Amino acid sequence: MDTTLQDPLVGQVLDGRYRVEARIAVGGMATVYRAVDTRLDRVLALKVMHQSLASDAAFVDRFIREAKSVARLAHANVVAVYDQGTDGDHVYLAMEYVAGCTLRDVLRRRGALHPRAALDILEPVLAALGAAHRAGFVHRDMKPENVLIGDDGRVKVADFGLVRAVDTNTSASTGAVLGTVSYLAPEQIEHGTADTRADVYACGVVLYEMLTGAKPHAGSTPAQVLYQHLNEDVPPPSAIAPEVAPELDALVASATARTLDARPADAVALLGAARAVRDALTDAQLDAVPPQAKEDTSDGAENRTTVIPRPAAAVDDQEALNHTSRLELPPEPPRRERPDRRGRFRMPRRGIVTIVAAVLLLIGLGVGIWYISVGQFTEVPPVLRKTQAEAEKKLHDAGLDVKVVNEFSDVVPKGQVIGSKPGPGERVRDSVTIRVSQGPPRAEVPNVVGMPLADAKRKIADQGLTVGTVTRRFSSETAQGSVLSTSPGAGSVRRPETSVSIVVSKGEPVDVPDVVGDSVAEARSALEDEGFKVKIAERQVYSEEDKGSVAAQSPSADGQGAKGDTVTLTLSKGRQMIEVPDVTGLKVDEATSQLEEAGFEVKVDKALLFPGDTVKDQSVDAGDKAPKGSTITITLSGGVF
Template sequence: MDTTLHDPLLGRMLDARYRVEQRIAVGGMATVYRGLDTRLDRVVALKVMHAGLAGDPEFTARFIREAKAVARLAHANVVNVYDQGADGDAVFLAMEYVPGWTLRDLMRDRGALPPRTVLDILEPILAGLGAAHRAGLVHRDVKPENVLLTEDGRVKVTDFGLVRAVSGESSVTTGQVMGTVSYLAPEQIEQGATDPRTDVYACGILLFEMLTGHKPHTGDSPMQVIYQHLSTDVPAPSTLVPGLAPQLDAITVAAAARDAARRPADAVELLGALQHIRRELTPAQLDAEPGAVAPAAAAATPRVERTSIMQLPPPDMVMPRHAQPLEDQAQRTPRAARRPQRRRRAAWVLPVSLLVAAALIVGGASWAWNGLYMRMPSVLGLTQPVAVRTLQDDGLTVRVRQDFSGTVARGRVISSDPGVGSRIRKDSTVTLDVSKGPDRPAVPSLSGLSLAAAEQAVKDAGLAVGTVTRQSSDSVPKGEVVGSSPAAGAKQQPNTPIDLVVSSGAAPVDLPDVVGEPLDQATSDLQDAGFTVVIAPQQVFSADADPGAVAAMSPDGQTAAKGSTVTVTVSKGPQLVDVPDVTGLHEAEARKLLTAAGFKVQVIKLNPFGSPTVHIESPNGNQQAAKGSTVTLTLL
């Protein structure tokens, strides 16, 4: 039964953008689909994590974090990561869609490969891994299934930095485990430790397998293979394929050494060694067809024709190896069917002659084609003079561009166009991108920006926000940036902390007390002290200020920020109200009426005995007096 018919993701839109169209492959951690980015109208590969792993928050967080790191690794020999997202229970990556086939398909179909083809494949792999290593990334799962060969001859590595040991239950089958453990380094098995030399070990195993058609360690179970990784050195490939150049034996054994310290430090170092070996080998050594192998492997290693990856058809275009030879068919033909052949020979002589002629024409055209074209050699990591001389020695014209790089040293080659391994004419022009070293961003001009805007500008420049301090400033409004350290325009290393100084406003100065002063005088005093004066639109009654004088001011403290605004309120003078007549009343009742009318009360008792009443009231009752003023009562 075709289970793809029941895949619930087929036809689904992820993140309202990616339409899942076809299932391509199923792995231990994820399923890969061909999809369509409906926003950009381009075909993408969608890698969707299995539900069991997507439900693990820690694993999902690591998956997202490392996907973001890989997305920054733009390299011609790496499958690009475009986007990452989650839609319900589907956690996914949107990646570059690479039509073609895997290195596993090629080795399964062709067996051992000629050294030139092996180098044509492995050098681009190392170029991509080298860029990752210099960016601080380790692949951790280099194997033929993760190497893609495109239809136009390019080599791309996929699944960068996304594979780690998964704890707990999983749906990984024994075959998938075997496919992975065959390339695990001893330290990866024993301690779970990974660094660039872990990937170098896996490339050493790949090198052995491509040269011989066999893995160096085999067994009936993953544990048997693991034991061999820990206890048995990888043999020289020439033990299975006699006649291989000793340099290939040496580099294979070094790359796959059990002791990590004996391996090349990273993929860049291994790539440099392979490029040196390629220049040492003769054309006969590079193009030698895999010969007779050791008896134990002879039955399993097919003899392959000399070829290059550009000439390899996809797996579904290769003739099956079990096809019956014509000679065997002839031997098994019944005698009755074998009529006298002299008459019939004339019938097949002409077609066969035509086929032979056609083969000669095709062969001649192929020779002419190969005479005009070559493989783009890898000069990645070489110094500019060495790279230019290497390409010019091959008859190529070289154009150099300068670019910043945080991972490639100044003066060394970052990338080439055409890319490593591409088929090019021998008279082509090659463009080299040479490193100017890391881009040293300049501190942006931040003065006058708000703190939030300044912090964003620092981050956009590739720098980090350092300490934020506040200081008074007469010229910069409160809350805006006064300056930075280092200052604007200074060149810095990426992610250098930039300290910011933010204005807390002008420094405080003495604030004159102008309450009670005539308005003109008060305005002059405040302006002379450096303040801006605003007159309140409404005047107020005041018992303490004459009409036209200042009744109140805001702020009313002893100091204020220089240049700040002071609001003054003008007095209308005292408010006159009727004084209640309280003569003849006892003290308590008189006090109550006067207080309610807005007056203060002062009492003079001339007779302390008995129950005195108000004898004199000043000002007199039924007259008008300023509200808030004092009424004096004399009791007898």
């Protein structure tokens, strides 16, 4: 039974603009409908908040504020937010309509995915999250239910930014809670905080689930799952799916580290790591079939479980056309018929001709209407994920011309069809344009050796790559500030946004002169003559050097630097003066211990004959001050010297 017929909103027009056509799904905070924007004549998804939440003014304000922020997040892999408004008791969001299935649907149907498919889904998810993280958003509720896979193969992330408004207001059954807590990071559980690394943790759990078909932490209650998140590491996928490569185990372990600092900083960093893992794996490792995988019996996109179900046609198209082509003629007035010679009545010849003419007119009119409405159009057959040759043959067999447009795709393999225009099931007169995948986009690392660093960075960015770590090394052959090498090297082909590390020349090494003990002027002159810059540290120290002279330098005199490097000088406050303790009358060991603890060196003067062990005199009187580290001589009582 169609449950949408029982929904009072179906058939209504919200805000004088959005006509609600069918209910799609019901969640903890809202119901989602398929609707038509009557102003722009487009299909969209309408998310209407439950009235129990709509009555909470604070919640509604936060909901609206989040929606406005997320609407500014424009990314190909993010479900777009078009509009937000209220109509009476109804608070709604107008969002992009995505026909396809959720990752949860795929996992239910397939059990587990081979690594190539898992990475094909993970990478656009991370691209979407990376754009959000760089814009200051944290998703906070990443899970397979929020990953949509369109019929055209595109992957999109839903419900950006709205989780913050849901956290304290959404009630759910135990099962629903358990489904959500499976992806919570330890810090979300323990402290209630979430930054970009919480999304990274959730993506690691999702990757584990794609590779194994199971969640890493299981339990009959949410509390059991939460305890495992806090106290147990996510196990390696290969523990239950031995075909999983060690590199993928390491990727999952990095993303799901319980310690925040051990995880990648955000989705951009995790995306780079995922692409590096893909590049490191062989085709056999990428296409390894996990034991948990189920056979997919669906026949292409037309049989997919859809996130937004297609409406069933109320009347067959041909039947509707036939009804259209029927014409009703007004009844003729009754006429008397003459009997024939045998006493039977016969129809006049003119009446027979009239009927035949009317029938022929109806047939001709029906054929004309059929041709104008349907006969000159052909229904586009489904060609999604077929090879270019297969798609062209299928379209040609249907009597259609084919135009081919090549596009890059992170999801659809090279040579297969991404989509068609018009789409499958639509009627077209003569030609169809198909979009064929060229595979993932690729970028070539440019040759920037010898270029100034700024120019090299610009050239790398122009190729669609990102600049990674920049390190510096001495070189007597390459000018200071110019590029020595890159990794990957020039000519290497990588995916866009791959990080390219750069090594920059520090020029020829220069020995750092020893200026400790020199005056500031002398030290500055000696260092600047060698091409160094000089910085005077704010903090001064006690030292053996004269007050105001250089007590220490960094880097030290036994090191090397490059011209233009800065040498930091620490100035001396002179020797520290310390009060001398009174040790006369003490045993020699105790006197020595007290003086050394005070910071002095100790010299013991003993008698030549019959030396005693008690201090008779000390070289600096008690209570006077002496430089720290200076020597105090103590004289012991005894016999003849």
